[in-house]
Amino acid sequence: MKITAKASRGLVAVSIASVLALSACSTNAAGDEGGDAETIDVNAFSVMEAANEPVFEDFKATDEGKDVEFATSYGASGDQSRAVEAGADADVVHYSLETDVTRLVGDGLVAEDWKDTPTKGIATSSVVVFVVRKGNPEGIETWDDLVKPGVEIITPNPGSSGSARWNILAAWAHIVGNGGSEDDAKGFLTKLLDNTIALPGSGREATTAFTDGSGDVLLSYENEAILAKQSGADVDYIVPPDTLLIQNPAAVTVDADETAQAFLEFITGPEAQADYAQSGFRPVVDGVEIEDVEGANDPSDPFPTPEKLFTIDDDFGGWGEAADKFFGDGEDGNPLGIITELQQDTGKVGEE
Structure with a gap:
């Protein structure tokens, strides 16, 4: 899929891209000193x-x-x-x-x-957030803003990226968790995918695509948004009123x-x-002393509690149930997952 950008949008400084454009696979081997390491x-x-x-x-x-x-x-x-x-x-x-x-x-x-x-x-752990351009020029505040005509979304590909699966299920929970039906959720996800201009292979690749100038909004981990700001990217992020615990x-x-x-x-x-x-992750245990977190919306209170926080266990029956229901690949005579089928129906199946 070709990544597009609105004409008025320039590239972020090369120094920022070099920080965030990390390789898909890197290795730091033990040093030569200390043979007993x-x-x-x-x-x-x-x-x-x-x-x-x-x-x-x-x-x-x-x-x-x-x-x-x-x-x-x-x-x-x-x-x-x-x-x-x-x-x-x-x-x-x-x-x-x-x-x-x-x-x-x-x-x-x-x-x-x-x-x-x-x-x-x-x-x-983290939560799903919206990364937007500095000053939030498109006025993105809630999930419903993402499906407005003309909004350009970047999110990783659910076929390879765990981040993408959290993002997509957060969007699903926004509908079903607030009283909508599964058909309502399918309609919402169809609109969201129609507005998606790129499905990079990983969460990190999606962040790099966005900081390089593509799209109006990036669906991402909160910690990725904080890292982008720490690295100097000219972006903001929004914790929506309802989101999913990662x-x-x-x-x-x-x-x-x-x-x-x-x-x-x-x-x-x-x-x-x-x-x-x-680095922007929410602690998974109590009693952690957290100093100001650079890059957070409020460094002194970096991890605000959303108004409604969905979880994979309570709202989706755990990954054992959710994986096949939403992301099944149709092999061995099993049906396609809901999201897999929606991706095929919309033609949004990943990078070409």
Whole structure:
């Protein structure tokens, strides 16, 4: 799909694009010094790349993290999970969706009891927001504003990106969660897809497309919006009155050692959660001391509670039910998922 921009809109400074246009897959191997260093392979969805750096450094300062180095791979959540399924190295996996972890459970690569943790397997969280141009010239405030004629939307592709699936389900919940029928929700999603001008492969690629000048509004994680502002992008973001809680799972693989397990436990502790908060993620545990968050709408109160916050478990029956119902691919005689079918009907199936 060709990405278009309104004629009056210029490109964002190259320095901003270089910060946000992170590669779909990157690796930081252990250094040459310290031959006794242990390496933890972290395989994660794309938006974790910048957020993980301070977490890695803080873990290295612990007794368990002494002499530890990290090898990392980042990309679209579904693609990353499938790569591990196919044999890519991973000690710790951290994805956008629960289904990307359960895929590995089904292959015996992650233990079935991976959710038996104080956070039920969740390592980071956020909410779906609208990223808009500085000053919000289109007056985007609610979901209904997105389907007005002429509004140009960018959102990642649900076929590869976990971020996209959260975005689309948040739009669905806006209708059904406020008393509408499923037919009403299908009509709303059809209008939203009709206004969508690009479906990049990952949440990070979608952010880059938007900060490069395409579209009026980007559907995204709150933390991505905050990171964009921290990086100097000339954007604002709106937390809509009703939105969906995003919960990102993490687990160790069955062959990982006790150091990887210690790191997994560390990232849901207060120190790492405070680090993630500085990158715009909402803490998943209580008792986290959060300093002012640069880039947030209100740095001193960075994570306001929406008027209505939907959840995947309470409003969609969990990912085990929602994945097939909304995103099924029609294989093995199963019906297409609702969103998959709507994408085909509207011709909005991703990048050409």
